[in-house]
Every structure is written in structure tokens, then in C-alpha cells.
Amino acid sequence: MILIDTHCHISDEAFAGDEDGYISRAKEAGVGIMLQPDVDSKDRKAMFDLVDRHPGVLYPMLGLYPGSVDRDWRKEIDLMLGYSDRKVVAIGEIGLDYHYGKEFAKEQKEALHWQLDYAAGRGLPVNIHLREAMGDFLDILKDHKGLRGNMHAYSGSYESFLELQRLGDWRIGVGGVVTFKNSSLAEVVRRVPLDRIVLETDAPYLTPVPYRGKRNESSYIPFVAAKVAELKGVPVGEVAEVTTRNARNLFGI
Numbered sequence: 155m156i157l158i159d160t161h162c163h164i165s166d167e168a169f170a171g172d173e174d175g176y177i178s179r180a181k182e183a184g185v186g187i188m189l190q191p192d193v194d195s196k197d198r199k200a201m202f203d204l205v206d207r208h209p210g211v212l213y214p215m216l217g218l219y220p221g222s223v224d225r226d227w228r229k230e231i232d233l234m235l236g237y238s239d240r241k242v243v244a245i246g247e248i249g250l251d252y253h254y255g256k257e258f259a260k261e262q263k264e265a266l267h268w269q270l271d272y273a274a275g276r277g278l279p280v281n282i283h284l285r286e287a288m289g290d291f292l293d294i295l296k297d298h299k300g301l302r303g304n305m306h307a308y309s310g311s312y313e314s315f316l317e318l319q320r321l322g323d324w325r326i327g328v329g330g331v332v333t334f335k336n337s338s339l340a341e342v343v344r345r346v347p348l349d350r351i352v353l354e355t356d357a358p359y360l361t362p363v364p365y366r367g368k369r370n371e372s373s374y375i376p377f378v379a380a381k382v383a384e385l386k387g388v389p390v391g392e393v394a395e396v397t398t399r400n401a402r403n404l405f406g407i
Contacts, residue, residue: 155394157379158401159188159372161247161281161306161327161354164212165201168358168369173204177211180372184394187407188372191215191247191281191306194222195233202240213407215281216242217269220251220262227258227265243405245273246281247306250294253285263294270298279303279404281327288314295321304404307331307356309338312345319350325404327354330362330370333381344385348393352401353378 159180169176180188190201192215205212216237218230248269250262273280280303284291288310295301301322308315308326318324328351332339343351353375355361361370362377376390379397383390401407 155184155376155379155391156398157183157185157353157375157394158398158407159185159355159357159375160304160352160401160405161191161329162188162357162370162372163193163201164188164190164357164372165197165204166358169371176371176373177208180375181211183373183376185372185375187211187213187401189213189215189243189281189401189405189407191219192217192234192242193219193247194230198234198237202237213243213405214240215244215246216240217244217246217248217281218265219247220249220266220283221254223262223265224258225261227261231265231268242278243407244279244281244303245269245276246304247283248280249283249306250287250291251283251285252287259290263290266291266294267297270294270301273303274298274301281306283307285309292317292321298322302404304352306354307360308342310342312342315342315346315350325350325352325400327352328382329354329356329378330360330366330374332385333363333377334366335363340381340385343382348382348386348388348396349400351382351397352404353382353397
């Protein structure tokens, strides 16, 4: 099987000194490509340096994470634009996150509008981080119809998935949460067509069963693929083939 992890943070401090080992373990597990989302100016250089060390295996994104948005978000955008000459596969991870409150909700929406326009101008897909903000996100998308992208760590309903398709060309990112007992994502995955699904880890977070509670990594993607295959009633090889094709087509890799 050839698998793609569409969202992992290998430059995270959780993997400091173990980045090459991480990538070797992923390859041994059949995960040959790993996409690296951008967060903000504090992490960006380390992420791009790591990508440069592993061409053809790691592919970068460029974006400002909603949790890093505050009143000075335009300064962060200016720093981000210093990397605008880099070849990236998406603008991400961008979005809205109200989990810890709405102090900067206005600024998050402004930054998201700006980055959606930027992605459209560059002809790139977007990789969306969304927590407790689906309504506002769908409202924003009405001003940006026709975008293509991925809903990273999808936590919405099947009905929200259908609304996303009416507004653009969207995939959902499915990771370790689908393996959790009583996960609502499982029922969504049953109903969403396989050609709308990509696999991810969000490493070092959201580790799948049977390693839940430990540090996540891309080598665990086969556990996610196996669960999706179980839910869909298809061979795991079909899940690998289709989700890999989905990722390649969406991100141009």
C-alpha cells in the first residue's frame, strides 16, 4: 500500500532529534508522502528546513493558524509572505478556532477571508482547521464559492459536509478520532463517499487506537485506513488507493 499523511507536524518539538527516525518509520509503514501544515512565524523556518532535507517525501503548506491570530495578525501575514516564493501544496492550516473563546473571533474571520483570497489568487487549495465554528465558516465560504480544499480533522456533521460541497470542492481529513469508541466521525465516514476522504494524523496529536494516549506519528496511518475500510466494507487496499489518489489530485503531488 502507498499511503499519504495529509497533515502532520514533524517539526513539532515533540519530535526534536527524532525527525529522521519518524520519517523512516513512516516509510516502513507504507506512508511515502507527508504534508506539513504551516502554523506561524515561530515554527515556519524549522518546518521549511525539514522539508528541504526530505524532498519528494515532505511537502509544505503556507498559512497562519487561527490560534495564532490576534490583533496584530497582519504582521504575521507579512512574515508569511516572506516565503511566498516557496513552492507549496496548499494554503494552510488556516481557519477558525473558538474552542478557547472568541476574544479574537473578528480578527480570525478577517485573517481567514484574506487567506482564502490569497489561495484563490495563487490557484491553490486550502487546508482548514475548524473548531466549534462551522456556522461562521460556512457563512464565510459563501463569499468564496468555488474553492477547493480539505477540512482537516473533520468534526462536522454529514449535513455540513453536503453544504460544503454546494459551496466548493471539498475533502474531509480523517485521522485517529475515527478509531475512538463511540466516535461520531465514524457515522459520517460511513456516509461520505470514499472519493471525498483523505487520511491524516495531525501528529503528534489525536493518536489512533491502539496507541491512543501516546505520541502520534505518520506510521500509524494504516490503523486509520483499516478503520475506514471496516466502516466502508471495502478492502483496506482500496482505501489506500482511493485516498492516495484523492490527496494527489487535491494537492497536486
